[in-house]
Amino acid sequence: MSVHADYLIRQFSHHVFEALLDAELLEQETVTAMKCWEHSGFHVFVGEPVPADDSDTRRFLARYLKKSPLMNPRLEIIQTDKEPLVRVHKFTDDGSQTREFEPLSFLAELSQHIPDMWEQTTRYVGIYSARTRGAKRVPMDFPGPLPEINSPERPSTYWAASMKRVFEFDPLECPKCGATMKIKAFILEQAEIRRLCENLGEVPW
Secondary structure, X not given: OOOOHHHHHHHHHHHHHHHHHHOOOOOHHHHHHHHOOOOOOOOOOOOXXXXXXXXXXHHXXXXXXXXXXXXXXXXXXEOOOOOOEEEEEEEEXXXXXEEEEOHHHHHHHHHOOOOOOOOOOXXXXXXXXXXXXXXXXXXXXXXXXXXXXXXXXXXOOHHHHHHHHHHOOOOOEOOOOOOEOOOOOOOOOHHHHHHHHHHHOOOOO
């Protein structure tokens, strides 16, 4: 099923203008003038459709959500006679507010939070605004020689504790026996990483 981006843009701008007119935030004369602009400022991104059985692409899209708009504890699946419903809880000071979606409607709402390709969701300022220029500027602006940093005797496991606390997943737990694994080394070579991922059946992102 093809999706016409121009049609979606027209519908999107129409509903936005109607809402602004109803709220008396714009006048009809202003709306009419804005509709004549060559670049209206409204845009809808339509990417390639993702098949339901394409688990790799769906996993990539899930990882691409930098800041997910919802959390698993706020989701609830309601079984009905026709089809299940997705109930989303919003916790407020006055209590919990809920909103129910049909499965496809829920996925449509969720997909609106996927940023466009190459779209920046975090902007950096100062020396971090451009990695290349910043890397060249650091040695010149530093008042003296860079201090020598002794490498740690063993890799830190703080990152593993952070993942366990945030994602409730222990990356150092052996999936087979459940024992705690030890870090032997960090693999940085792209070819070696790709070879290991292929052997494990994982996608080398």
